[in-house]
Amino acid sequence: MTLAALAADAQLGVLVIPAIAAALLAALPNYRATARLNVLATTLTLICALSLLIAKPEPGSYVFVDDLNKTFIVLTAFVGWTTSIFSASYISHELDIGRLTPPSVRFYHAMYQVLMFAMNLALIANNIGVMWVAIEIATLTTVMMVGIYRTHEALEAAWKYFILGSVGIALALFGTILVYMAARPIVGEGLNAMVWSVLVTRAGAFDPALLDVAFVFLLLGYGTKVGLAPLHAWLPDAHAEGPTPISAVLSGLLLNVALYALLRFKILLAANSAALAPGPLMVALGLISLVFAAFMLYRRRDIKRLFAYSSIEHMGIITFAFGMGGALANFAGLLHMTMHSLTKSAIFFAVGHIAQVKGTQRISDMGGLTATHPVLGWGLILGVVAIAGLPPLGIFMSEFLVVSSTFARAPLLALILVFGILVAFGALLLRLDNIAFGEPRGEAGKAQASYAPMFTHLALVFAAGIYMPPALVAWFQNVAGLLG
Amino acid sequence: MSSLAFDIAHLLAGSLVLVSFLELYQDRLYSLLNVYAVHALVLAASVAWQAFIQDAPHLYVTAIIALVFKAIVIPVTLHRLIVRLGIHREIETVVGVGPAMLAGMGLVALSMVVMLRVTQGADPLAREDLAFALSVVLLGLLVMVTRRNAVSQVVGFMSLENGLVLAATGAKGMPLVVEISVAFSILIAFIVIGIFLFRIRERFDTIDIQALDRFRGERQ
Numbered sequence: 001m002t003l004a005a006l007a008a009d010a011q012l013g014v015l016v017i018p019a020i021a022a023a024l025l026a027a028l029p030n031y032r033a034t035a036r037l038n039v040l041a042t043t044l045t046l047i048c049a050l051s052l053l054i055a056k057p058e059p060g061s062y063v064f065v066d067d068l069n070k071t072f073i074v075l076t077a078f079v080g081w082t083t084s085i086f087s088a089s090y091i092s093h094e095l096d097i098g099r100l101t102p103p104s105v106r107f108y109h110a111m112y113q114v115l116m117f118a119m120n121l122a123l124i125a126n127n128i129g130v131m132w133v134a135i136e137i138a139t140l141t142t143v144m145m146v147g148i149y150r151t152h153e154a155l156e157a158a159w160k161y162f163i164l165g166s167v168g169i170a171l172a173l174f175g176t177i178l179v180y181m182a183a184r185p186i187v188g189e190g191l192n193a194m195v196w197s198v199l200v201t202r203a204g205a206f207d208p209a210l211l212d213v214a215f216v217f218l219l220l221g222y223g224t225k226v227g228l229a230p231l232h233a234w235l236p237d238a239h240a241e242g243p244t245p246i247s248a249v250l251s252g253l254l255l256n257v258a259l260y261a262l263l264r265f266k267i268l269l270a271a272n273s274a275a276l277a278p279g280p281l282m283v284a285l286g287l288i289s290l291v292f293a294a295f296m297l298y299r300r301r302d303i304k305r306l307f308a309y310s311s312i313e314h315m316g317i318i319t320f321a322f323g324m325g326g327a328l329a330n331f332a333g334l335l336h337m338t339m340h341s342l343t344k345s346a347i348f349f350a351v352g353h354i355a356q357v358k359g360t361q362r363i364s365d366m367g368g369l370t371a372t373h374p375v376l377g378w379g380l381i382l383g384v385v386a387i388a389g390l391p392p393l394g395i396f397m398s399e400f401l402v403v404s405s406t407f408a409r410a411p412l413l414a415l416i417l418v419f420g421i422l423v424a425f426g427a428l429l430l431r432l433d434n435i436a437f438g439e440p441r442g443e444a445g446k447a448q449a450s451y452a453p454m455f456t457h458l459a460l461v462f463a464a465g466i467y468m469p470p471a472l473v474a475w476f477q478n479v480a481g482l483l484g
Numbered sequence: 485m486s487s488l489a490f491d492i493a494h495l496l497a498g499s500l501v502l503v504s505f506l507e508l509y510q511d512r513l514y515s516l517l518n519v520y521a522v523h524a525l526v527l528a529a530s531v532a533w534q535a536f537i538q539d540a541p542h543l544y545v546t547a548i549i550a551l552v553f554k555a556i557v558i559p560v561t562l563h564r565l566i567v568r569l570g571i572h573r574e575i576e577t578v579v580g581v582g583p584a585m586l587a588g589m590g591l592v593a594l595s596m597v598v599m600l601r602v603t604q605g606a607d608p609l610a611r612e613d614l615a616f617a618l619s620v621v622l623l624g625l626l627v628m629v630t631r632r633n634a635v636s637q638v639v640g641f642m643s644l645e646n647g648l649v650l651a652a653t654g655a656k657g658m659p660l661v662v663e664i665s666v667a668f669s670i671l672i673a674f675i676v677i678g679i680f681l682f683r684i685r686e687r688f689d690t691i692d693i694q695a696l697d698r699f700r701g702e703r704q
Contacts, residue, residue, distance in 0.1 A: 129660035133667050140674060159678065163637060166671060167625065170644055173664065174621060177651045180658050181606060181614065189657030209602035 013048030014120040022113035031105045035088040042084040049077035059197045064126035079252045082453035086349045087245035089450040115141040139165045146242035157237035164234040172221025178214035182206040208274035225258035229289040239308035244352030251311040252345035270484045282323030289316030290420040297427035314340045321402045330480035332401035339394040346457035347383035357445040368440030388428045394464035489537045496530035497616040504623035509581040524554035527646045534653045546665045579630045591622040613654025620647030
């Protein structure tokens, strides 16, 4: 068996490994061992995902890989891997202080792997029905993990997420059915009319009116999961009340997966010249999310809620960039998505430990972190500086690209974009000042942190801001071309 | 297709929309649940009829799920649940019957206009099924937003989902319909278990501002 053939089997590895790990983790009672097993499983998944980069497997009727979803899968596997390392230390602290019990930790680890499985399935699926089912599974698992603390607030957050997520998912299914209806007269009845790689080659002949309505439903449905305003209401609560590793995975990965689903359908619509242009809708929703979230950042008093709103802001920018379309804007969108995933999960790694040492998530009870916990404090500063878009970090690069590509084509939109980014920038730095500097406030517990995941992410973001390897640039350009 | 087969399919799908209207103005939880059971029953009949005229035996599975799970198991469980939660006597302050019905009619008109216009190429049965299905989905959403009780919201969600199953079975030869209806049943089971375990009674637009502030983590 050649190396490439071996790698071709890896496309199943990213599904099989998390599935087996989930079953094992559900069966094993020892919670110290399960944390390690969790890391091991995500490591193996990462290796499989990386090996996909050299493979060119044939598309099947259920799974397929192309350069677009390879990018997403590698990112998912990588952040899933670092988060599992962070999660091990986070969870052991939660056990020590009794916020979680051993059975709930066992449940948590099993769910973590189910979530990885569902996200990989959604990304690798070649069938729009399977993709929908996978996103539904991902929603369900995160709902259960958001509610894991069983406090009143956590349950309410989980319930709200559940109801809004379910409505979104239901609308997305209606859109999926409409796509099938559009495809049926051309492709014929049965499985092929839901296979994405078939759909995209034949989309030119589909009924454009049906595709338009389908896309509106898909945009509303999956847009709820992306967290686009005004459908974002579940997002801040789910981020704030769940365990922090889940906040990191939600912001860093699950929002991307939903966006990926949207992008697939955008490509489908773009292949039909008579259908409506999906771009303007995405541009509008993206800008609304950006400006809305930027203002909402000012009144936040809970640290995880603050960064949840910042995720809405950045998903807005990314959706905007993909909505603008074209080689440069797509490139910028992809880069921004990657940088945002890395930075936001790094921030949540820091925030998780900060909330643990402070014993609270309220910003007013935090202060002078750089004096009491220098490593955590400076880690957070670096993360926030990156997410706010200061040079020379990666997000500055990608935001600069989004803005400059927009200025060339639609200066008015670029002004709104810059306005939103600046408003958010001000809010983040204001809050950062409260948290990191000044008189130490609040408790100062000892940190039992694993700093490696956080600094790995930040180092990558920093490196990307200074120097992008030509191979990576070429890869992103290639994928941007696929997005049309 | 014979015109009788078409008429029966049309009748069943239309009845589903009608039953959705009945849900809109129920102000007692018990009667809402009974109407929902009828809703699921009509769905089961409609899906079974589709299975028959399309000659698609796997759709009978979906019909049986609708009959057993949605028309019997879920309503009975929810009946018990509302007794346990002590909310069986409560009368809901629904948005007035008049406005709710008017809004419902508006939504049905909207979905007819949208769906019939965009599906001119499709065969007539699928078209009308889709238009009815969208009406049921939108009416389900309307039930969800006009209720404040968690149980009645779930009923709204379930009738929304019945509309989706109607759409999926109406789209002739659609793969994965059975899988999707099973996935939805699991979702609903989880919701019901969620209410049961955590005793969620109310939606979150509580008038108690303090509770809201605490929930948002915003109280100083």
